[in-house]
Amino acid sequence: xxxxxxxxxxxxxxxxxxxxxxxxxxxxxxxxxxxxxxxxxxxxxxxxxxxxxxxxxxxxxxxxxxxxxxxxxxxxxxxxxxxxxxxxxxxxxxxxxxxxxxxxxxxxxxxxxxxxxxxxxxxxxxxxxxxxxxxxxxxxxxxxxxxxxxxxxxxxxxxxxxxxxxxxxxxxxxxxxxxxxxxxxxxxxxxxxxxxxxxxxxxxxxxxxxxxxxxxxxxxxxxxxxxxxxxxxxxxxxxxxxxxxxxxxxxxxxxxxxxxxxxxxxxxxxxxxxxxxxxxxxxxxxxxxxxxxxxxxxxxxxxxxxxxxxxxxxxxxxxxxxxxxxxxxxxxxxxxxxxxxxxxxxxxxxxxxxxxxxxxxxxxxxxxxxxxxxxxxxxxxxxxxxxxxxxxxxxxxxxxxxxxxxxxxxxxxxxxxxxxxxxxxxxxxxxxxxxxxxxxxxxxxxxxxxxxxxxxxxxxxxxxxxxxxxxxxxxxxxxxxxxxxxxxxxxxxxxxxxxxxxxxxxxxxxxxxxxxxxxxxxxxxxxxxxxxxxxxxxxxxxxxxxxxxxxxxxxxxxxxxxxxxxxxxxxxxxxxxxxxxxxxxxxxxxxxx
RNA sequence: GUUCUCAUAGUUAAAUGGAUAUAACAAGCGCCUCCUAAGCGCUAGUUGUGGGUUCGAUUCCCGCUGGGAACACCA
Numbered sequence: 165x166x167x168x169x170x171x172x173x174x175x176x177x178x179x180x181x182x183x184x185x186x187x188x189x190x191x192x193x194x195x196x197x198x199x200x201x202x203x204x205x206x207x208x209x210x211x212x213x214x215x216x217x218x219x220x221x222x223x224x225x226x227x228x229x230x231x232x233x234x235x236x237x238x239x240x241x242x243x244x245x246x247x248x249x250x251x252x253x254x255x256x257x258x259x260x261x262x263x264x265x266x267x268x269x270x271x272x273x274x275x276x277x278x279x280x281x282x283x284x285x286x287x288x289x290x291x292x293x294x295x296x297x298x299x300x301x302x303x304x305x306x307x308x309x310x311x312x313x314x315x316x317x318x319x320x321x322x323x324x325x326x327x328x329x330x331x332x333x334x335x336x337x338x339x340x341x342x343x344x345x346x347x348x349x350x351x352x353x354x355x356x357x358x359x360x361x362x363x364x365x366x367x368x369x370x371x372x373x374x375x376x377x378x379x380x381x382x383x384x385x386x387x388x389x390x391x392x393x394x395x396x397x398x399x400x401x402x403x404x405x406x407x408x409x410x411x412x413x414x415x416x417x418x419x420x421x422x423x424x425x426x427x428x429x430x431x432x433x434x435x436x437x438x439x440x441x442x443x444x445x446x447x448x449x450x451x452x453x454x455x456x457x458x459x460x461x462x463x464x465x466x467x468x469x470x471x472x473x474x475x476x477x478x479x480x481x482x483x484x485x486x487x488x489x490x491x492x493x494x495x496x497x498x499x500x501x502x503x504x505x506x507x508x509x510x511x512x513x514x515x516x517x518x519x520x521x522x523x524x525x526x527x528x529x530x531x532x533x534x535x536x537x538x539x540x541x542x543x544x545x546x547x548x549x550x551x552x553x554x555x556x557x558x559x560x561x562x563x564x565x566x567x568x569x570x571x572x573x574x575x576x577x578x579x580x581x582x583x584x585x586x587x588x589x590x591x592x593x594x595x596x597x598x599x600x601x602x603x604x605x606x607x608x609x610x611x612x613x614x615x616x617x618x619x620x621x622x623x624x625x626x627x628x629x630x631x632x633x634x635x636x637x638x639x640x641x642x643x644x645x646x647x648x649x650x651x652x653x654x655x656x657x658x659x660x661x662x663x664x665x666x667x668x669x670x671x672x673x674x675x676x677x678x679x680x681x682x683x684x685x686x687x688x689x690x691x692x693x694x695x696x697x698x699x700x701x702x703x704x705x706x707x708x709x710x711x712x713x714x715x716x717x718x719x720x721x722x723x724x725x726x727x728x729x730x731x732x733x734x735x736x737x738x739x740x741x742x743x744x745x746x747x748x749x750x751x752x753x754x755x756x757x
Numbered sequence: 758g759u760u761c762u763c764a765u766a767g768u769u770a771a772a773u774g775g776a777u778a779u780a781a782c783a784a785g786c787g788c789c790u791c792c793u794a795a796g797c798g799c800u801a802g803u804u805g806u807g808g809g810u811u812c813g814a815u816u817c818c819c820g821c822u823g824g825g826a827a828c829a830c831c832a
Contacts, residue, residue, distance in 0.1 A: 197776060206775055209812065219812080244812080246776065288832085325832070460830055472760050473828080481830040488832050517761075518827055545763095546825085583795065603795095615770075618762085620825075622769065631795035633781040634770080641795045649792050689773090701771070704780085715797045757795075 165262055165270035167685040169193065169203075172251070175235040176205050176226075183225040185211055190226075192249065194682075201238070201248035202678065208245035219245025253667050260677050263684075264662045264737045269744065270684040273315045280318040281499050282308050284511040285421070285428060288325035289413035290334055290367045293420050293565040295555050295623075296513075299544045302612050302750065304511040305426045306696040307542065309748040314691045319503060322417075324433030326410060327491065332392025333374035335405055336384070338362070339391075347401035356401070360408035364416045367409065396438065410435075423569060425605060425750050437494035441486050444494050444532075445479060453530045454479055465525035475518075477526040492523055497532050507538035509694070514543030514618060542694050545620035547612070555623055572608055575629045576600040576637075580757065583631075599754045603637050604629070606751040610636030613749055614700035634704050639746065642707040643753040645714065646739045652720055653732055662737070666730030672713040673731075676738065679709045683741055687748075696749060703745045710738050 169192055177190035189207030196204070208223035215222060223241035230239035238250035263270045284304025287297055304320065311318040338361070339348050345361055346352045362370070378385040395402040414431060421427070445461070448454040453463045459482030466474045478489055499505060510520060520541035527533050549555045557563045577600035584591045611628035615621040631637055650660065668674040682702065690698040719735070722728040746752060 191773095193773075193775090196772085196779090200776085204775085209775075212812065242776085244776090286832090328832080458830080462829070475829050478829050483830080485830085487830070489829090512832095514762085515826060516832085519832090522829090552824095579795085583793095587793080619770090620763085624769075627769070627782070630782080635781085635795090637795060638781095641793080645793060645796085652792065697771090701780095708780095711796060712798095714792080718791070720792050756793080 165259075165266055165272065165684060167270075167688070168259060168681045169685060171259075172203055172235065172249070175230075175233060176207070176247075176249075179226045179229040179233075179239075180207060182229045183222075185215065185222060185226070195248070197248075200242075201240070201250055203249040203251065205247040205249065206245070208241070208247060212245065223247050256674070256677060256681070257665065257667050259681055260734075260737070261663070261665050263680065264665060264733065268313070268684075269737075269741055271314065271687055272684075278311075278316045278318075278506040279504060280311055280316055280507045280509060281503055281505045282311075282318055282320050282509040282511070283323045283495075284308070284320065284509075285322040285426065286325065286512065287322070287417055288330060289417075289433075290330065290371050290409055292368050293417070294562045295547055295565055295568055296562065298424075298565055298568070298608075299547060299612060299617075300511045300513075301421065301424055301426045302609050303542070303544055303617050303696060305424075305750045306609075306613055306699075306748060307509065307511070307694050309750060310687070310691050310694075310696065310699070313687065313744070313748050319429045319505075320427070321430040321432050321499075322428040323495070324414075324431065324435075327396070327434035327438060329388070329392055330371060330375070331395055331406060331409070332388040332390070333378055334367070334370055334409060335391045335395065335402060336388040337370050337374035337377070338405065345405075347405040350399075350401070352401065356404040360412050361405075362408075362412065364412050367412060420566060423566075423605075425752075432495075434491040434495075437491055437498050440494045440498055441490055444497055445490075448479060448530050451530060458482065463526050463530060465522050465529060467525070475522065477522040489519075489523060489526075493527060493530075493532060496523075496527050500533055500537070505537070507540065508533075510541045512541070512543060514545055517541065517543045540694070542617055544617045545615075547623050548620055550622060550624055552622065569604065569608065572625060572629060573597075573600050573604040575625060576604040576607065579629065579631065599757050602752060602754045603640055603757060606636030606640050606746070606753075608636075609749060609751050610639065610700060613696040614704075616695070616697050636751065637757075639703055639707050639742070640753045640757060642710055643739060643742050643746075644755070644757050646710070646735050646742075647753075647755060649719060650732065650735060650739065656720070658729070658732065660732060660736050661729055662733055664726075664729035664733040665737075666727060666733075669727070670716065672709070672716045673734070676706075676709040676713045676734065679706050680737060680741060690748075699745050699749060703742055706738065706742060706745075 172192040173190060176192050177187040180190040181187045189211045190205060191207055192203050192205045194203060195201045208226065209219040211222055212219040220241060220243055223245045227239045227241045227247060230236050233239065235251060235255050236249050237252040238248070240248045242248050282304055285297065285301050287293055308318050308320045338345070342361060346354070346356060374388065378388055391402065395406055445454070448463060454461050457476065460478050461480040462476040462478050464476045478487065479493070480490065481487055496508065499508065524539040524541070527539065528535070533539065547555050555563060577596060580591065580596050580600055607628045611623065612621070614634065628635060629637065631641070654660070668677055686698055686702040690696060717731065719728065719731045722731065743753065
């Protein structure tokens with residue numbers, strides 16, 4: 165289905181043309197003065213100079229051509245040259261019926277579906293997820309789901325940090341603690357134990373300890389580097405131990421991401437591309453792109469148009485070792501070879517803006533990607549505490565993501581119990597906990613996603629879990645209300661018939677219908693701009709319109725069955741649209757709350 | 758030092774170059790014999806500063822002030 169505004173614009177363009185003006189002036193937008201009109205067109209003012217006429221005269225000419233329109237019930241020219249518009253009942257009903265009958269509520273399949281790889285999450289193995297990982301996971305998951313809904317083929321890759329210095333540090337520390345393990349016995353030729361010699365809790369403790377020691381003790385550091393080298397060169401015991409580290413760590417990561425309703429299609433990491441690095445580096449040298457500067461191998465990525473200094477992209481350190489850049493570039497090569505994507509998306513902290521600009525330029529210059537391959541870095545802002553500074557625990561440390569989720573869930577549970585006590589009904593403890601988890605996740609995700617990704621935002625537990633205002637819980641409450649009515653309707657023997665939509669009865673119903681009609685345009689904008697916040701803003705408006713309608717319109721007591729079925733059909737559509745939206749945002753609604 | 762980025766009610770956030778800048782929270786007032794009051798309605802309050810482009814600027818351009826960040830052997 166075409167977008168509502170496109171249909172209106174087409175109609176308006178015909179009128180401009182019929183009146184003898186440039187059709188391009190006939191752009192229709194949603195009214196920003198709902199008290200005056202539903203839609204507006206400002207083309208007459210834009211065209212005033214071109215035609216050397218007062219805008220109001222042009223507007224009058226165009227309005228005259230619209231008197232017979234089947235689309236616009238009203239087109240009034242207003243000083244200085246606005247065209248104020250209202251649509252006809254028939255047009256609106258027709259559109260909403262088409263939307264209800266459509267599989268994706270009016271979103272069409274793309275003519276050329278894109279193959280996209282999205283790189284997000286980016287946790288390190290053997291380290292607990294902390295709040296810094298929240299945005300990459302939450303925004304990335306939503307960007308992925310939006311693209312998928314729009315009909316594109318998108319693959320999400322977690323891109324684990326699983327191969328650098330930290331691995332050597334952990335292995336070295338393990339050797340000091342348990343020198344008797346067979347992994348460190350180079351003469352050992354038997355089968356290594358299937359069971360890992362540590363738990364996830366130990367692993368999470370070992371890394372910070374080892375990291376701290378290496379900063380103070382050069383010998384310790386040297387030994388850890390030696391272990392890193394052994395691992396990377398394939399020493400059997402080191403590899404076996406590393407396998408354990410990955411297995412233990414990944415199963416813990418999966419558990420945590422599941423709590424966040426974040427799912428990756430690929431669990432690749434830096435280690436995945438290790439073997440590709442020598443070949444890639446070779447090609448860069450042969451191609452004449454890479455040269456030695458201060459001992460390091462670099463590729464110049466300056467461009468003619470740069471006004472500022474642009475540092476070259478480093479490929480290998482002066483000791484010949486690979487670094488972050490190396491694995492990222494090799495990962496691009498692997499993705500191009502295996503997946504052949506049209507577009508690569510990365511989600512990291514916005515502080516890496518310059519870094520990704522270097523990587524992208526380098527990938528283009530060294531022809532790792534096709535000239536038409538799109539490369540996009542979505543840099544997101546910091547999650548701050550109420551003081552406006554990066555979110556910290558009371559003791560000043562970086563809070564674990566798990567603790568943050570628990571904190572929200574506890575607060576949600578407390579509120580659910582408080583609410584039920586106020587209303588005087590009993591809630592089952594287990595049921596309440598389940599509901600608290602669902603609502604808590606919505607609170608966290610909506611709180612994050614409703615902000616523009618690039619901006620810093622303040623993570624305020626009290627505000628996000630609030631029952632009131634522009635929050636996740638408010639959206640869920642609205643959906644629960646609709647579900648409740650639909651359930652009662654079915655209990656009364658009613659059938660949910662999508663086609664039963666009726667001509668709108670009152671203002672609040674019309675407002676709700678018009679809001680629903682914006683769905684496909686909103687989803688498309690959210691996709692094109694990688695902006696989940698647009699969907700949040702949309703469902704907040706939609707929930708508002710529904711609640712107003714709900715408040716003013718008794719539904720189940722309606723005696724005219726045709727009318728009632730029409731209301732119900734509208735509710736079904738509203739519920740489906742809301743649930744589709746929260747699904748692409750990455751959360752869901754409970755049955756009751 | 759260079760470059761990037763941000764600046765909107767008391768607070769947190771919106772606004773493809775359009776009319777009277779939009780919400781939420783906090784404050785004040787009203788609405789449950791009625792489908793979940795986690796709701797609805799009403800009142801009061803904002804574009805850092807100086808220029809420019811434009812019929813028209815929160816939006817685009819330049820300067821200033823003030824926050825944040827990046828600037829090759831970390832990731």
